[in-house]
Amino acid sequence: MRQAANLFPTFLLSLFPLTLNLNSPQRRLIALRMEHGDLDALIDQASEKRPIDELMMQRLKKKRLALRDQIARVELELSPDEPA
Numbered sequence: 001m002r003q004a005a006n007l008f009p010t011f012l013l014s015l016f017p018l019t020l021n022l023n024s025p026q027r028r029l030i031a032l033r034m035e036h037g038d039l040d041a042l043i044d045q046a047s048e049k050r051p052i053d054e055l056m057m058q059r060l061k062k063k064r065l066a067l068r069d070q071i072a073r074v075e076l077e078l079s080p081d082e083p084a
Contacts, residue, residue, distance in 0.1 A: 032071045036067045039063060039067065046060065
């Protein structure tokens with residue numbers, strides 16, 4: 001179902017040399033995107049099961065949104081400043 005999401009982090013790893021600091025923003029971004037993809041797949045699986053646990057779904061979606069916000073912050077940190 002979400003096979004493309006599994007390939008995306010591997011593609012990102014090919015963009016950055018393995019010598020990057022483990023705590024670098026690039027590595028953090030990769031980890032966040034992988035976690036977001038895993039959570040996305042989990043939400044898809046959980047939504048197919050009956051009965052749906054609404055509280056669990058709400059928590060998973062809230063966590064996914066928080067990850068999306070973290071990804072946006074890291075991407076902003078990595079993007080070069082635009083000249084004024």
